Amino acid sequence: xxxxxxxxxxxxKRNKERVNVYLDGEYAFSLTLDDAARLHKGxxxxxxxxxxxxxxxEVKQAxxxxxxxxxxxxxxxxxxxxxxxxxDVPEPAVAAAVERLTSLGYLDDVAFAAFWVRERNNLKPxxxxxxxxxxxxxxxxxxxxxxxxxxxxxxxxxxxAARSQLRRLRGSTHxxxxxxxxxxxxxxxxxYADAKSALLRLEEELETDETFFAPDDGGERDPILPD
Numbered sequence: 001x002x003x004x005x006x007x008x009x010x011x012x013k014r015n016k017e018r019v020n021v022y023l024d025g026e027y028a029f030s031l032t033l034d035d036a037a038r039l040h041k042g043x044x045x046x047x048x049x050x051x052x053x054x055x056x057x058e059v060k061q062a063x064x065x066x067x068x069x070x071x072x073x074x075x076x077x078x079x080x081x082x083x084x085x086x087x088d089v090p091e092p093a094v095a096a097a098v099e100r101l102t103s104l105g106y107l108d109d110v111a112f113a114a115f116w117v118r119e120r121n122n123l124k125p126x127x128x129x130x131x132x133x134x135x136x137x138x139x140x141x142x143x144x145x146x147x148x149x150x151x152x153x154x155x156x157x158x159x160x161a162a163r164s165q166l167r168r169l170r171g172s173t174h175x176x177x178x179x180x181x182x183x184x185x186x187x188x189x190x191x192y193a194d195a196k197s198a199l200l201r202l203e204e205e206l207e208t209d210e211t212f213f214a215p216d217d218g219g220e221r222d223p224i225l226p227d
Contacts, residue, residue, distance in 0.1 A: 003046040004028070009036055023050075031057050055092070062089045062097035070106055074115045077107050078139020109140050113148035121152065125161035128154060130189030158190050158198035166202075173214050174203075 004023030012018045012030065019036035021028050023045065031039075031053060045053075062084055069075060069083050077098060084094045101107040113135055120126055120134070128149050135145045165184055169177050178199060185195035206212050 003044065003050060006039055006041050006043045006045065009039060009041060029054055029057070032060060035060075058090060058093040059096040059100065062093045063100055065089065066097055066101050067106065070101075074112050075107070076112045076135075076138040076140050077102070077109055080107060082139075109144050110147070112138075113140050113144050117148050117152060121157055121160075125157045125164070125188070127157070127189030127191070127194070128152060133189075154190075154194055155197060155201075158185060158194045159201055161185060161188055161190070162195075162198040162202045170212055171214050177203075177213065 006021060006023060007025050008020075008022040010020045010022070011033070012020055017033050018030050019033055020030050021036065021039065028050070035053065035057065065084060065087060066080050069080060075083075080101065081094055081098055084097060085091070089097070098107065116135060116138070117131055120131060126134075131149060131152075132145055135148070136142070140148075162181055162185060165181060169180060172180065181199050181202070182192070182195050185198060186192065190198070
């Protein structure tokens with residue numbers, strides 16, 4: 001776009017935070033209200049001036065898009081980058097926006113990984129393997145994933161996952177309880193060994209609840225599960 005003289009600065013009707021800039025009587029581009037405040041009618045803008053203004057505006061709009069995306073929950077750097085690209089934000093603006101959001105503390109893969117592991121284990125406990133897969137899907141580097149998973153107590157997570165099924169499995173036979181719970185835990189990504197350990201610990205907790213299990217076929221309890 002060739003340079004020109006600012007002939008008008010008009011606040012947009014639908015967005016009072018943006019200003020339309022006219023050069024030599026024709027619409028040229030728009031800016032935020034703050035950026036437009038530094039301009040005035042009659043000022044001469046060179047090609048370089050215009051390019052710099054438009055580039056900075058693209059970055060600021062990308063940052064705002066990123067902040068809106070982050071307002072729902074924390075995101076990984078990859079998620080924000082992917083979201084901006086999907087919104088057709090130019091790559092240079094995406095890179096600059098991600099750098100700015102990172103420097104401001106809004107983007108941090110270490111904090112995000114810790115958040116994801118904590119929330120997953122509190123709301124829907126899953127195995128380390130499943131957590132690792134989810135974090136990789138979100139573009140978190142393996143070194144950060146390893147650190148985030150290091151302190152996770154697999155036995156505790158598996159047991160809490162098993163406990164989440166107690167209401168649904170009340171009234172099952174011992175055989176049905178074991179089959180359904182093992183299937184559930186393995187579907188959550190737990191190894192057979194971890195699932196079996198959680199199952200046996202949960203059965204110990206239920207020994208004093210005489211109303212939990214229905215009678216097994218034949219009236220006998222299954223033997224201890226094989227290794």
